[in-house]
Amino acid sequence: MGDGTAIDVTLSDDSKKVDGQPAPIEGVTLTVTTDDGTEVGEDVTDAEGKASIPLPGGGTYTVTLDEDTLPEGIELDSKTRTELEVRVLISGSATIAAFPIGVQAADTTGFATKLIDSIVSGIKFGLIIALAALGLSLIFGATGLTNFAHGELITLGGVVTYWFNRDAGLPVILAGLAAVLVSALFGYAQDRVLWRPLRRRGTGLIAMMIVSIGFALFLRSIFQYTFGGSTQTYDQYVAQVRHSWGPIHLNDKEIAIIVISLVVITAVCIAMMKTRMGKAMRAVSDNPALSASSGMRVDSVIRNAWILGTALTGLSGVLLGLNSQVSFQNGGRMLLLVFAAVTLGGLGTIWGALLGSLVIGIIVEVGPTFGVPSSIKEVGALVVLILILLVRPQGILGRRERIG
Amino acid sequence: MDFLEILRTALQQALGPTAIVYVLAAIGINVHFGYTGLLNFGQSGFMAVGAYGLAVTVVILDGSFWLGVAVSFVAALALAIVLGLPTLRLRADYLAIVTIATSEALRLVFGSVEMKDTFGGSNGLTGYSKVYKDLNPYSDGIDLGFISYRRDDLWNITVGWSLVAICCLVVWALMRSPWGRVLRSIREDEDAVRSLGKNVFAYKMQALILGGMIGGLAGLFFALKQASVVPTDYNTNLTFLAYTALLVGGAARVLGPVVGGVILWFLLSGLGATFGQMTSGPDPILPTWLMDSSQSSLTRFIVTGLALMLLMIFRPQGIFGDRREIAIDGR
Numbered sequence: 001m002g003d004g005t006a007i008d009v010t011l012s013d014d015s016k017k018v019d020g021q022p023a024p025i026e027g028v029t030l031t032v033t034t035d036d037g038t039e040v041g042e043d044v045t046d047a048e049g050k051a052s053i054p055l056p057g058g059g060t061y062t063v064t065l066d067e068d069t070l071p072e073g074i075e076l077d078s079k080t081r082t083e084l085e086v087r088v089l090i091s092g093s094a095t096i097a098a099f100p101i102g103v104q105a106a107d108t109t110g111f112a113t114k115l116i117d118s119i120v121s122g123i124k125f126g127l128i129i130a131l132a133a134l135g136l137s138l139i140f141g142a143t144g145l146t147n148f149a150h151g152e153l154i155t156l157g158g159v160v161t162y163w164f165n166r167d168a169g170l171p172v173i174l175a176g177l178a179a180v181l182v183s184a185l186f187g188y189a190q191d192r193v194l195w196r197p198l199r200r201r202g203t204g205l206i207a208m209m210i211v212s213i214g215f216a217l218f219l220r221s222i223f224q225y226t227f228g229g230s231t232q233t234y235d236q237y238v239a240q241v242r243h244s245w246g247p248i249h250l251n252d253k254e255i256a257i258i259v260i261s262l263v264v265i266t267a268v269c270i271a272m273m274k275t276r277m278g279k280a281m282r283a284v285s286d287n288p289a290l291s292a293s294s295g296m297r298v299d300s301v302i303r304n305a306w307i308l309g310t311a312l313t314g315l316s317g318v319l320l321g322l323n324s325q326v327s328f329q330n331g332g333r334m335l336l337l338v339f340a341a342v343t344l345g346g347l348g349t350i351w352g353a354l355l356g357s358l359v360i361g362i363i364v365e366v367g368p369t370f371g372v373p374s375s376i377k378e379v380g381a382l383v384v385l386i387l388i389l390l391v392r393p394q395g396i397l398g399r400r401e402r403i404g
Numbered sequence: 405m406d407f408l409e410i411l412r413t414a415l416q417q418a419l420g421p422t423a424i425v426y427v428l429a430a431i432g433i434n435v436h437f438g439y440t441g442l443l444n445f446g447q448s449g450f451m452a453v454g455a456y457g458l459a460v461t462v463v464i465l466d467g468s469f470w471l472g473v474a475v476s477f478v479a480a481l482a483l484a485i486v487l488g489l490p491t492l493r494l495r496a497d498y499l500a501i502v503t504i505a506t507s508e509a510l511r512l513v514f515g516s517v518e519m520k521d522t523f524g525g526s527n528g529l530t531g532y533s534k535v536y537k538d539l540n541p542y543s544d545g546i547d548l549g550f551i552s553y554r555r556d557d558l559w560n561i562t563v564g565w566s567l568v569a570i571c572c573l574v575v576w577a578l579m580r581s582p583w584g585r586v587l588r589s590i591r592e593d594e595d596a597v598r599s600l601g602k603n604v605f606a607y608k609m610q611a612l613i614l615g616g617m618i619g620g621l622a623g624l625f626f627a628l629k630q631a632s633v634v635p636t637d638y639n640t641n642l643t644f645l646a647y648t649a650l651l652v653g654g655a656a657r658v659l660g661p662v663v664g665g666v667i668l669w670f671l672l673s674g675l676g677a678t679f680g681q682m683t684s685g686p687d688p689i690l691p692t693w694l695m696d697s698s699q700s701s702l703t704r705f706i707v708t709g710l711a712l713m714l715l716m717i718f719r720p721q722g723i724f725g726d727r728r729e730i731a732i733d734g735r
Contacts, residue, residue: 034517146497148445148504198717206443206496210647210716213445217644218709225702332640336505343501373518382509389490389498 007032007053007063011045031064111369116247118366124254126361127261128323131316132334133341133353134268135309141285141348142305143195144205148212150338151331152219153310157183157317158326159227165234172236176318183314184307190215191306196299223328231327257319264315265354268308272350281305285348333378337364340381344388346398355396360384405681405689414674416551421629423669424564425451428622429646430653430661431571435615437647438655438730439579441591442612443496446487446503447646449510450616452638453479454623456514456523459633462532464522469535473624480620484613492608504640515635528634536628560629567625568662571618576658578614587611588656588729641705648712654725664722668711672704679703 011025031042032053040061043051055061136150147153160182164175194215198208240251250258272278283291284301292298320330341360345352360381368374388395417423429447436442444450457476461467467475487506491499514523523529540559545552553561578584586607589597598604627633645668653664679700682689695703721727 146501148500194713201717203717206441207716207720209443209497209500210651211713213640213644213647214709214712214716216709217641217705217712220641221702221705221709225699225706229698332508336508339501339505343498347497373516375516375518376509376512379509379513382505385502385505386486386490389494389502393490393494393498 007055007061011051011065028065033062033064113247114369115366117249118369119362120248120250121254122362122365123358124250124258124323124361125365126358127258127265128316128319129334129337129341129361130265130354130357131261131319132313132338133345133357134265134350135311135313135316136338136342137348137350137353138281138305138309138312140342141350142281142302143199145195145208145212146347148209148335149216149219150313151333151335152216152223153183153186153313153331154317154320154334154338155220155223155328155331156186156310157314158321158330159223159317159328160314161318161321162227162232162234162326165236166232172234172322175234176315176322179318180311180315183317184311186314187307187310188303190310191303195306196303199299199302220328220332227326227328229328231325233325234321237322253322257323260315261319264312268312269350269354277301277304336378337361337381340385342395343385344395346395349395349397352395352397405678410674410677410681412551413677414670416553417673418666418670419551419561420553420669421557421560421564421625423665424561424568425622425626425629426646426649426669427568427662427665428564428571428625429619429642430650430665431568431575432615432618432622433643433646433650434655434657434661435575435611435618438650438657438660439584439591440587440608440611440615441496442492442608442615443500444503444612444615445500445640445643446505446507447619447622448638448640448642449503449507450480450483450619451623451626451642452507452510452514452633452635453483454620455627455633455638456529456623457620458624458627459524459529459532460522463524463529469532472532476620476624477617480617480623481613483620484616485609487616488609488612492605492612504643507638507640507643511635511638514638523635524633526635528632530632533628533631537631557629564625564629567621571621572658572662579658583607583610644712645705645708648708648715651712651715651720651722654722655720656726656729657724660722660724663724667723668708672708675707676701676704 011028011030026045028045028051029042030045030051030053032040032055034040040055041053043053045051053063132150132154135153136147139145139147139150157179160179161172161175164170164178165172168175170178194211195208198211203211237253240253242249242251272282280291280296280301281304283294283296284298284305288298291301316334317330320334337360338357341356342348342353343356344359345354345356363380363384364377367377367380372380429451432450433444433447436444454476457479458469458472461472461475462469483506487499487502491502513519514528515526516523517525519525537556537559540555542555542558542562545554546558579587586597586602590602590604590607594604597607623638626637630637646665649665649668650661651664652668653660653662679690679695680697683692683695683697683700715722720730
């Protein structure tokens with residue numbers, strides 16, 4: 001776990017300026033402990049006042065400054081604590097802990113700021129979920145199959161991007177494009193080799209669902225076999241500076257994630273509404289027998305749903321890897337959220353998948369602001385899933401007849 | 405390559421405690437899927453609450469061992485009700501979605517840093533099995549010539565196979581009763597059963613509870629034979645392996661999951677030992693770029709995934725099943 005995850009501390013003296021910058025403080029010991037007191041590691045600041053303590057993963061950590069090691073003549077401001085609690089949400093980009101020395105201690109992030117931050121990051125996460133949910137909905141609509149191997153299709157996108165990026169040396173953008181293509185091809189291949197023959201044999205949906213869990217186990221193990229059990233990042237865009245627009249703080253890659261998903265989702269939705277293929281997909285989803293008897297080639301419609309659905313899901317995995325990290329477990333962890341999103345919106349509906357994803361994304365990210373432990377923030381999605389099934393099982397935008 | 409050693413490992417494992425865990429889990433799934441047609445993809449969740457029910461009661465709450473065992477069953481029962489209430493009136497895939505999501509969510513909760521004081525975090529809990537260990541009547545292990553079990557494992561397999569026998573007896577007795585016949589008819593045609601005035605929802609719920617509690621028992625036994633509960637043990641792979649065990653033996657057969665579990669574990673252990681031998685040592689038979697020793701342990705999951713797909717496609721009735729019994733379709 002957690003390659004490259006670390007707490008980076010920069011010690012500087014704000015009262016003394018060197019070239020207009022606060023002067024770095026050298027030779028100070030910093031210790032990082034977990035919240036139950038286990039020591040994770042310690043480091044001494046270098047000539048630039050920097051220390052880096054590697055972490056095993058996300059969670060809440062306390063950084064302690066050893067006052068005795070401070071150079072002579074420097075004292076901590078009375079309001080500066082020697083301990084600092086750091087919450088490492090997503091492992092990956094380095095988390096920064098700053099000890100402002102000689103200035104007033106800063107804990108300026110108020111509740112409102114945190115809330116706005118978490119809503120923005122919820123929307124971003126919701127859009128990533130939405131791509132995968134759209135894929136699941138397309139496939140469900142066309143075939144009636146709830147694909148339990150869908151999480152692995154998310155993993156596919158991230159893992160393939162990683163390979164193209166790190167092993168083949170492509171820039172992340174090209175690698176991501178290639179991964180979406182590979183996903184589309186994989187969608188075609190799995191329909192051709194697995195699902196179409198099953199439809200021809202007249203295999204029932206329940207049997208197909210069990211086949212899909214077998215497929216999920218198979219794919220996940222293949223990923224673990226080839227990719228390994230560790231968590232990795234792409235070689236670009238790992239840590240970026242955040243820009244501010246009023247209360248909203250985003251870095252470049254987060255903006256890119258939001259823009260890319262919005263453009264793709266809009267394009268898919270317009271295509272579903274306007275193009276011949278989109279209309280055919282909705283017709284097949286509505287009534288396959290009637291579509292077939294009106295002369296549509298149902299099989300090719302289903303094939304296209306698999307291609308488009310898998311490509312969208314792969315893109316979701318690419319962006320998820322960009323947003324945080326790549327691991328063979330990425331998809332498994334997302335599956336709960338994707339299922340909650342499509343059920344909330346209405347299984348098999350396009351707009352429902354979108355709406356449900358945004359709601360789930362925001363619930364998951366906002367939860368920690370209201371005291372939900374951040375390592376189990378996904379559980380909120382499960383609560384929503386169970387509640388919606390109790391109250392309105394067809395989902396917000398679903399039709400009653402669908403659930404039988 | 406030492407083929408005798410591979411055979412010995414495989415046989416030892418196939419009758420050993422780990423196989424029993426899967427057999428028990430598969431018996432529970434058999435009640436759900438085999439007899440009633442319910443798709444429970446979260447058996448690992450039932451097992452987790454069973455295991456943690458015991459561990460938390462004894463280690464954290466200082467309760468007695470037997471209270472812990474009771475809590476395990478109650479926890480599995482409560483989980484079945486929570487999962488069943490929203491989903492059992494709906495189409496089959498909703499139960500599948502909710503169970504798999506819940507089992508993953510439970511694993512996250514049990515392993516979370518924030519609830520370390522209650523569930524022990526990612527290291528899990530230990531130190532609850534003293535009463536169980538003290539009950540061990542054996543003074544020594546057993547040597548059957550070809551295979552042998554240590555004293556602990558001998559006690560584990562005695563208890564385990566007794567539990568399997570009891571569960572099989574219960575399932576056999578229930579499924580030949582009128583109650584069991586209603587379950588099978590629900591699997592075949594829910595609407596027909598409803599038109600005869602039966603409360604389908606109640607029957608499905610009872611089946612979910614029974615299978616879930618057998619799952620909880622599997623988790624309880626897992627916790628006892630392991631002497632520690634670790635959250636990562638209860639991932640979805642556990643459920644999928646149990647499904648494979650059931651489908652190998654044959655669903656809707658009392659002894660299907662037992663035979664299936666033993667055969668599956670024999671094959672998987674044999675496979676693991678084979679690849680283990682081929683990748684170990686200073687000069688392994690397989691080159692390390694192709695497979696190293698940590699990858700060799702993954703072969704069992706790859707093969708199980710493939711086997712589950714192929715079984716469901718080509719021989720859904722497994723070894724002993726009846727094809728007509730398993731010809732169910734989505735509703």
